Amino acid sequence: MGSQPRFQSLQGGLVGCLRWMHPLEGAYTRTAKIALVNALDSRALGELLYGSRLLPNSFGPVHGRSFLYGAWAASRAQGGTGQSALPGFLSSLCGGWATVIASDARLRFCQSCADVGYQSALFQIDALSRCPLHGERLRDTCPHCDAPTPRYALTVEGFQSPMQCTACGGGYASAWDGTACFERWGGPLxxxxLQRLARRLQAWESLAVQWPTVSxxxxxxxxxxxxxxRVHVFQALGMLSGLAVLDHGQDSRVSQVKSSCVPCQRPPPRQRERVAIYKSIRRHIMRRLGLAGRGNRFTFSEVFYRQRVNEAVVPRRSSCPAPLHALVIWISRCEARPPAPLLQGLWPLAPDADEPRxxxxxxxxxxxxxxQVSDNxxxxxxxxSFLEDLWTARQWQxxxxxxxxxxxxxxxxxPEVKANRATFLELLTAWTPRLSPLMETFSSGLSHFTWEEGRGQRQLCLVWTRRFEGAWHDESGTAGPE
Structure with missing residues (x-):
């Protein structure tokens, strides 16, 4: 008898057993076990265990009953087992960062962990592609029919038959066959x-970070x-806290981020100095393109098309050099009133003495x-910003x-021409924000945040996606015009 689970009485006439709950186990499987033992459907489960009604629909990036963020359940969780489910929410480790480093779009699980009745909310972190315990690739599809798993949230679909496929009905692992498999819910040894990763997340929660552009x-x-x-945010927070990113399991297809950290300064920006810095960078780019001479002119309307609604700049010919395309996007993004000939059709690229104000x-x-930051x-x-526009132009080309x-x-x-035209318009729809100075004041490939360090010292971190652009590539992040 000593090896049998010791059931506990919960509010509402439910029973549960804390022996089924394991360190860093997610709220999804914790809730699923209560549902199976008490033969509860999803609606009764939400009301009896969390005191919350289910949502008929939730189309937001984070579900209203998500198991990533536990604010909706924290004040209403019923009884001992209801309270024991709260540590399974990812937000119990890293607070609000849970919803910007992880997704609840699909349940993600390790097959070996699921075989012993276990799934961790840490598996929902996008930067984690393999299980840290077994090295297996995390799944978000049924192992039998390859149908997508339900949302990582308390939903009708997911808890009609917990941890079973909504398409074919097969269990996601041997511990999940629609019954209370007490003997198989032993958890990993x-x-x-996972505990090492959890400690990293707990360190991030204490960071005094302000990141208004993260979304x-x-x-x-x-x-x-x-x-x-979400992977990039995970990497940036890892660099900020002085902790290495994941030891293994990171998806190699996702490019890494680079950053530069500088102290914030009080002096207000000086317009004359910043205009001079900008013009210096512009001259540098023009020289690299071979466009700095007085005689180098082109008719804008013959080379580019500017959309009337959002002013997105698109070359009329696919043979247009990508650096020239990038230069036009960048100048349109930077200058409040580009040289009049640019808008009229003829754009003279002359020495600095002859340039318009x-x-x-x-x-x-x-x-x-x-x-406030330094002019440097x-x-x-x-x-x-120019390097980002250059990358955009090359991808478009x-x-x-x-x-x-x-x-x-x-x-x-x-037929072939019509198909190509339709594909072109689809691409234009996807890339227009990156090509339009009105839709993106700054390229969305750049971001920054600030945080308090030491005795109230405020730091700024500029972060960007690592690009490989041949002769233009800036490996250290400090090359380019000074």
Whole structure:
């Protein structure tokens, strides 16, 4: 009898057993075990265990009954086992960072862990692609039919038959067959690798970080942009706290981030000095492009197309040099009133003495708005902005080159031409924010945050996605015009 679970009485006539709960086990499987033992459907489970009704729909990036963030359940959890589920929420380790480093779009699990009735909320962290305990790739599909798993939240779909596929009905592992498998809920023998990761997250919770642009930091327009963003945030926080990123299990397909940290300064920005820095960087770029001579002119309307609504700049020919495309985007993003010939069609790129008076856009001139930084740091941000626009231009060129010139074909009704034209418009829809100075004042590939260090000393960290751009590549983050 000593080896049998010792059941405990819960509020509402429920029973449970804390022996089924294991260190760093997620709230999903903790709740699933209570549901199976008490034969509760999802609606009764929400009301009896958490005192909350289920949501019929939740289309936000974080579900209203998510097991990542426990604010909705913390004040209402019923009884001993209800309270014991709260440590399974990821927010119990890292607070609000839970929803910007992890996703509840799908339940993610390790097959070997699930075989012993275990799943951790740490598995929902996007930067973690393999189980730290077994080295197995984390799954978010059914092992039987490959159907997607339900949301990592208290939902009707997920808890109609907990840890069983909503498509084929098969259990996600041997410990989950729709019954209370007490003898199989033994949990993993060693969770120390997860405990090391948990200590890192707890260190992040105490960081006095202000990161207002975290939600707009997107390295590339793609369906998985949100997941890549969460990986980048995880990496940036790891650098900030002085802790290495994951020892293993990180997806090699996701590019890493780079950063530079500088103390914030009180002196207000000096417009004349910053305009001079900007013009110096612009001359440097023009020389690299071979456009600095007085005689180098081109007709803007013959080379580029500017959308009327959002002013996105797109080359009319796929053969347009990507650096020239990037330069036009960058100048349009930086200057409040670009040289009149740029808008009229003819753009002279002359020596500095003959250049029109430059006026910078106010958001750029005052970047960052919340704190003051040195002109050197500001210039570094402006240079990195061009590198981001250069990367965008190259990605655009690579994407549209195979399409030929779908809008300049003699036979516009040919099936292949129509298909290429449709593909071009789809690409334009995805990339327009990166090509438009109105939609993105600054490139979304750049971000920054501030935090308190030591005795109230405030630091700024400029973070960006690591790019490889050949001769333009800035490996150290400090190369480029001074």
């Amino acid at each position: 060693d969770v120390r690798p 707009s930091w997107i390295d590339t327009p793609s369906p998985d942009a949100a997941g890549r963003q 430059v006026r910078l856009r106010t958001p750029l001139l005052l970047w960052p708005i919340d704190v 740091v500001w210039g570094h941000f402006v240079w990195r 690579a994407a549209v080159r195979p399409l030929g010139e779908p809008f300049d074909q003699a036979d516009r009704e040919a």
